[in-house]
Amino acid sequence: MKKHLVSMLIAGGLFAPLAHATNGYFSHGYGMKSKGMAGVGIALPQDALAAATNPAGMVMVGDRIDFGLDWFRPSRSSQIIGNGFGPDASYGGNATSNFFIPEFGYNTMMGADSSLGVSVYGNGGMNTDYAVNPFGRFGALGTAGVNLEQLFIAPTWSRKLNANNAIGVSLNLAYQRFSAKGLKPTFQGASSSPANVSDNGTDSSTGYGLHIGWIGQVSSAVTLGATYQSKTKMGKFGKYSGLFAQQGSFDIPATYGVGVAVKAAPITTVAFDIQRIMYGDVPSIANPLSNLTVLGNPLGSNAGGGFGWQNMTVYKIGVTHDWSQNLTLRAGWSHNNQQIPNSQTFFNILAPGVVRDHATLGATWRLADKSELSVAYMHAFKTTVNGVNSIPPGNPPGYGGGNSNISLSEDSIGIAYGWNM
Numbered sequence: 001m002k003k004h005l006v007s008m009l010i011a012g013g014l015f016a017p018l019a020h021a022t023n024g025y026f027s028h029g030y031g032m033k034s035k036g037m038a039g040v041g042i043a044l045p046q047d048a049l050a051a052a053t054n055p056a057g058m059v060m061v062g063d064r065i066d067f068g069l070d071w072f073r074p075s076r077s078s079q080i081i082g083n084g085f086g087p088d089a090s091y092g093g094n095a096t097s098n099f100f101i102p103e104f105g106y107n108t109m110m111g112a113d114s115s116l117g118v119s120v121y122g123n124g125g126m127n128t129d130y131a132v133n134p135f136g137r138f139g140a141l142g143t144a145g146v147n148l149e150q151l152f153i154a155p156t157w158s159r160k161l162n163a164n165n166a167i168g169v170s171l172n173l174a175y176q177r178f179s180a181k182g183l184k185p186t187f188q189g190a191s192s193s194p195a196n197v198s199d200n201g202t203d204s205s206t207g208y209g210l211h212i213g214w215i216g217q218v219s220s221a222v223t224l225g226a227t228y229q230s231k232t233k234m235g236k237f238g239k240y241s242g243l244f245a246q247q248g249s250f251d252i253p254a255t256y257g258v259g260v261a262v263k264a265a266p267i268t269t270v271a272f273d274i275q276r277i278m279y280g281d282v283p284s285i286a287n288p289l290s291n292l293t294v295l296g297n298p299l300g301s302n303a304g305g306g307f308g309w310q311n312m313t314v315y316k317i318g319v320t321h322d323w324s325q326n327l328t329l330r331a332g333w334s335h336n337n338q339q340i341p342n343s344q345t346f347f348n349i350l351a352p353g354v355v356r357d358h359a360t361l362g363a364t365w366r367l368a369d370k371s372e373l374s375v376a377y378m379h380a381f382k383t384t385v386n387g388v389n390s391i392p393p394g395n396p397p398g399y400g401g402g403n404s405n406i407s408l409s410e411d412s413i414g415i416a417y418g419w420n421m
Helices: 002-011 055-061
Strands: 064-081 089-092 099-109 114-130 144-160 165-181 203-217 222-229 255-265 268-277 312-322 327-336 357-366 371-386 403-420
Touching: 055 099, 055 114, 055 144, 055 165, 055 203, 055 222, 064 114, 064 371, 099 403
Parallel strands: none
Antiparallel strands: 064 089, 064 099, 064 403, 099 114, 114 144, 144 165, 165 203, 203 222, 222 255, 255 268, 268 312, 312 327, 327 357, 357 371, 371 403
């Protein structure tokens, strides 16, 4: 299966860097039109990337092809303060700053009431690249950081049950890759597999899951939607079996959500989504560092210490307005709870996915021959989580006490070309 997935990815030309972080490490939206509205789309399908948000939407977009590319630029930083092994210091994690995230969607109608399609998109990721190693005071060598990339290929079937209701299902074929550097020898002594903690190059794994959805028009002005995506069971990162819990396991969390789209005027639609991301159900993401330092579960073990992420709820609101026959304007806002507790900032120097608020703008120009050009801009406002007793005290097995603070802000701008066949 792995060779088959990799060949599909190569054929699609999708090995451009995908790493980013928005809602935790999930993208804030999928498809350029949705991205211009803060990611809303559970009840408002707009293009052939609709399956990434709600598979039921594909039967509503018709015969269509979409290509897009996002330029993503995060700003990551951290501080270590009050630590017994050195003075207070700040660190920038931006030695690698620019990422390009492609997307592709294709959908074809199978008669008037059903469709087959495929959506290909970066599900999410995380990158830090510290030229000065924040863990250097504890003996770590070289530059530090991680790189996580996740890609979904989602073949999708969707069907209208009647004039007002549609259902859909996607088979999510997932590919991910990961690398870590700059953690030796500091964290090797705290690992069940010291040789598989850091600096082992890039590892990859594949897996699959299901994504189902429903969309129903309850009145001429109101449409509802609901969706559920199962946990995607992934193969293990063998090269990092001493870093992640359960010997290198790194499954992709389940998500679910509901949405409503209201036609406030003939040319204006307002949409609202609530999404739940179950980070807390994946041990390698959710296990707190105290599992290591207090309970004595080494990195890589079944209950090994980790990043301490909690479940996340995301609230999204977006508006689309037909300014003219050939121009549609969009805007949106999203907000989430903080999934990284302030007691868990030390290990999350590597993964500071802390932003909570996104503002977006977008537009579509309709061109000749049923084609169109869409753009979207996103800004995630800088968020800082200040640690509270986040660095374990003591001299081995502790790290000298004190706190680590982590910060993140983001910008992205994207463009997509699509047409109705």
